[in-house]
Every structure is written in C-alpha cells, then in structure tokens.
Amino acid sequence: MADIRGALAGGSVGENAVSGDRLVADGGVPGDRILVLNPVSGNGDHRERVRTLADRAGFTVIESRASGEAVEFGRLAAEAGADLVAAAGGDGTVNEVARGLAAADAFDAVTFGVVPTGTGNNFAGNLGIEGVEHAFEVLANGERRRIDVATAEEDAADREGSELFLNSCIAGLTAEASASTSPELKDRLGMLAYVVTGLRTVREFDALPLAVEAACPDAERTWSGEAVMVLVGNARRFPAEGRSQANCEDGLLEVTIIERTPPSNLLQEAAVHRLFGDETEHVTNVRASELRVDVRRDEPVGFSFDGETAEYEALTMETGERSLEIPVGESYDPDPE
C-alpha cells in the first residue's frame, strides 16, 4: 500500500494530484477501484472523457507516462488491495496491466476491467465491449466471466523470459512488419493488419524454420517446416469467415500455422483471407492446451504479444483456464461456435 501511495503522492503518476492527494490525506486504502489510463493510446483524444467517467464511477486514475509503466501500476494497484483494476488503452495497455496483476499474483483477488481507448481494441471487441461509455456500463452492470489467460515461457535453461497474452500472439513478425503496419489498417483489421503487412513484406530469407509441438485434446501433434507466421489466439481466432472471437473459457489456444508459399501468392489482402480457409494446403489449424514453438535457426524471432513485441528462440505457451474475472458486454459469446 505504501508503494502506491508513494507513487501517487510523489507525483510519479503525472496529473493524478486530485485523487492522489485525497487518498493520501485519508491515509487509508487508496480506493478499491483503480484505473490505469494510457493517455496516448489510439488517437489520444480520450483522456478527459475517461477521467470524467472514471471519477463518476469512483475510480482512482493513474496515468502511464511511458511504455511499460502500466505493468508496475497494475501490480501496485493489486498490492494496494484494489478489488477492481481497470485498464484504459489499447491491447498493449490491457496486456501491461494484466501482467502487473500476474506479477502481484492477484488473479484470484481482483476483477479486471477493460476500457477500449486504443487503435485496434481487439481484445475489448472480443469481449463485447464496444466503446468508452459502454465500457463503464459494463464495469457497473456487465456479467462477470472468468477468462483464460495465456502465458509464454522461454525454453532456455535460465528461463528468464516470461510473457502473457490475453488476445493473441504472433510468431514470425519482422521488426519492419511491426513498424510499418499503418494505424488505418490496424483500425480496419485489428491483429490481422500485422499479418497482412507481414505477408506483404516477407522476403526469401524471412522464412522461419520451425518445429511446433501441440498438446491437443485428442492427441499430441507436431509440425515442422518453413513457416511465415504462427498465429496463436486466446480470445481471438483467425478464421476464413465468421466470428473472429475465440472461445476464451476453454483452456485452449487456437493455433494457425501459415506455411511459406511463393511471395506472389501473398500480396493481396484477399489472398490472405483465403489463406485462412480450411481447404488451403498452406495453413494448419489446431487447438492446443500447450504449444511449443522452436525456431531452428541461430537468431531469435520476433513475437508479438497483444501487439507488444519481443524476440525469442523457443517458447512454450499454455493457458490458465478461466483464471481472470472480467466484466463482459452483452454481445460476448462464451462459445462463439
């Protein structure tokens, strides 16, 4: 508790003076509702609106000032005893705050709220949360479901790397694809925008020699070969048609492996959509409770976890079934198929 009071009082959280002063003056628990706000997500025009609605709903607002800070604030909020911690931002901010809750080992103690103020807001969309005002209605009255949380651990001996994703993980993302994905395309296609850009910019030497091992409900499955990307969905799947929301209460990851094909086949967005069809020979789809992705070359590969990138050589992913309580919108479907 001292930590978050220190953060609030010490001015390390930007313009949180009003709530911070009041809470510190109280000398008590800094509110049982804390909202971590990314003021620059999306087009950055949501700050005052979110603050007003959050204030009405009784939240203490903490603003992130830099990348990564929302992880720390999520952890501090949970350690301070908050029982409702919300993230206002895009998928990246939601991911950061959830990582903070994980670091505090607080998934069983905290309800997590999502206020979509990012560019793609893919995770919020998959939970039926349609906008900022709607998010506050959902926080007040939405049905509270327990959602799977996916983790990825590095397979190195020292096991230093550990990641978390709520929505999706993409393996094989080049730095250029990640940097050159336009906000317009992200807005239109969500995470698929990275895939489209990735496939458009893929070059001969970008092929990924991969070995994939998947623990599927019926059997172990293995795949090896040259891939362009591996898409792993927790709340998101990558279908040819129909809903892109996955069942995110089943303890399973939706895995799509896109094999390398001649680049000319991958240039059109329509072709990318076709790629996800079941009939194509270039795509493998499996559902897995655990997935190991092993890169069979010397340099590491770019992975995007809910849009935040990091490099690894080998990762084992799994889901914690129904590990985090989140209020969801009316259109959320626990079993979208």
Ligand SMILES: Nc1ncnc2c1ncn2[C@@H]1O[C@H](COP(=O)(O)OP(=O)(O)OP(=O)(O)O)[C@@H](O)[C@H]1O
């Ligand atoms: N004050 C800040 N200044 C600069 N960057 C920040 C700040 N606070 C957070 N960030 C970073 O902003 C990045 C983008 O945030 P986020 O992913 O939430 O929004 P987005 O990219 O607009 O939306 P989406 O991921 O849904 O498309 C994250 O990496 C986050 O760490």
